[in-house]
Amino acid sequence: MKKLVVLSGAGISAESGIKTFRDSNGLWENHRVQDVASPEGFARNPKLVLDFYNARRKQLKDVEPNTAHKLLAELEDFFDVHIITQNVDDLHERGGSTNIIHLHGELKKARSVDNETEILDWEDDIHLGDLHTDSSQLRPHIVWFGEMVPEMDNAIEIASQADLFLVIGTSMQVYPAASVVRYVPSHCEVFVIDPNLENPNSFTRNENYFKASATEGMKKLKQILIEKYK
Ligand SMILES: NC(=O)c1ccc[n+]([C@@H]2O[C@H](COP(=O)([O-])OP(=O)(O)OC[C@H]3O[C@@H](n4cnc5c(N)ncnc54)[C@H](O)[C@@H]3O)[C@@H](O)[C@H]2O)c1
Structure with missing residues (x-):
């Protein structure tokens, strides 16, 4: 074959x-990518970033x-x-x-902020205070701009x-x-x-x-x- x-x-x-990124004037669902898709954005406003990906994850239930x-x-x-x-x-x-x-990365996976290899299957929202088994905050398993691929x-x-x-x-x-x-x-x-x-x-x-x-x-x-x- x-x-x-x-x-x-x-x-x-x-x-x-699901909206593309370039076709929306470089915005991702009305957000600047540096705010929602960078480690700096997450450090500045982790709740905004978690909420953004929670909304993207929820949207998967409405699309085919x-x-x-x-x-x-x-x-x-x-x-x-x-x-x-x-x-x-x-x-x-x-x-x-x-x-x-x-x-x-994948919306339906989460990982520890301290260890990129500690990846979990994840269906629900991620909130501030949700911890991985290594006791560190969970974040979406998404490769943000500036991170290794x-x-x-x-x-x-x-x-x-x-x-x-x-x-x-x-x-x-x-x-x-x-x-x-x-x-x-x-x-x-x-x-x-x-x-x-x-x-x-x-x-x-x-x-x-x-x-x-x-x-x-x-x-x-x-x-x-x-x-x-x-
Ligand atoms: N669905 C998703 O998972 C999703 C959505 C938005 C952004 N992102 C992220 O943002 C980054 C954006 O880069 P990118 O190059 O994937 O997307 P992009 O938004 O930069 O480019 C989208 C491309 O799709 C084309 N396009 C628009 N409508 C189309 C259609 N109906 N059929 C075929 N092509 C069409 C556009 O002309 C454009 O070339 C990615 O790294 C991705 O992780 C992901």
Whole structure:
């Protein structure tokens, strides 16, 4: 089976009703990212940050995976699909995909502020005073700007083994996540699905660019991949 590696971003979840980040003037749900997605923001106002992610986690109960998430899962019948996502939602999982790396963490996990490897499954709100078993405050298991990206090495290894590579719904503005494309082998065919990117060729070479929403782009791509590679 050919290995299809996918780098996804907020745009794949847009049609499920979760707002992207760049399309909202660089604000994330009306907040400046440095206030809600940085260690400094958390140190300044931990309640604001916990409440922000509590709201994002609650929103997951009101949204469903869309056709793009589901078609990626269906491609597992034909390809060895590996998803590297920048998203913190759980829509790839609920869409049925099985091999998923979350580069920027997951809303439905929490961790100790003092130990990034002490990660717990978490469904509910996190409040100030909620402690991990190591007696330190719990925080969302989210990789904030300026923090290390622990899954980066795994993502690079998977990308370097790709036969086919898809970039979907990401502005490719957030590093080091965007640099994953640099590790894609030169023989690999690269596809990009995004309705807005002005110059997709600026981040890899000779992509097949679908200027389309995630759902429309995935319908076309699924057909093309199956016809060409099966
Ligand atoms: N769903 C989520 O988990 C979520 C949502 C917002 C932000 N974030 C975080 O913020 C960061 C933002 O970076 P990013 O590059 O992922 O997102 P981004 O907001 O920077 O870029 C979104 C991209 O999606 C495209 N897009 C918009 N609507 C689309 C659609 N219907 N179909 C396909 N593409 C569409 C836009 O043109 C843009 O290129 C990420 O690191 C992520 O962790 C996550």
